[in-house]
Amino acid sequence: MLQAEWMKTKRTAFRYIVLITPIIFPIFILMYISSYKMDYSWQIRVYDIYFQTLGVALPMMASILTGLNIMGEESAGNFRGLITEPMERYKIYLSKLTMLVIITIVDMFISTGILLLGMKVIYNGTNISYGIFLSGTLFTIIGSLFLYGFYLIVSIAFGIGPTIAIGVGGGVWGVLLQTGLGDRIWQFVPWAWSGRLESIPYVKFADFIKFKGLENTQNIKISMSNLAATEFNKGMPIALISFVIITILGVLWFEKWEGRKTHD
Known part of the structure; x- marks a missing residue:
């Protein structure tokens, strides 16, 4: 079923995006950082610009990819192929979600691999x-x-337009929560999770404390380690449990879904 889902994307914008973006994005980052001086802080600055950009872009990109994937099903007889598929509904739904997740994992590690190279x-x-x-x-x-x-449910129910609108709006909200404004509530806002969680390994750089000008602060290493552990415990369990819950809800909802009305 995963192979069939991938074949459906042939000659579509979806496939071009997932094949080209993980190559183009790190190349642009490399062009930008090529002017950095090779001092103690260059890796920290590269990590900062790369993952801060990803933390903003990924929630928006996820909405675009999900919307494009479902738009193909909508164009194929207004979901008739999807609804009349001689297969259990939960398998159809999970195959779509799994493909999107696998593509994201592969693309992300390809992008990071190109950056590191x-x-x-x-x-x-x-x-x-x-x-x-x-x-x-x-x-x-x-x-x-x-x-x-979440986007998969929205795309199937309402289409690509609302999905991208939510993705862009949520992405902007997520950017704001990367600042001090989100210190207390970011773990409850899914669009802030990527940007906040990626910052946890950031403190492990050998010269991170020097980079922040905190080397003369008492017990700073312990404080930074405790802060990273606190951020991890605040966000990681919620992110994982929420994914399991939204997946179960999506499967249950799709089992009873009868297609979108013509005027929707």
């Missing part, structure tokens, strides 16, 4: 903190999982 070329001979970048990638993905389940 480019960093190695640009700053030849420098030790790169691969583990921190890969951890940031994983945390960013986990932070976006709920949104795919």
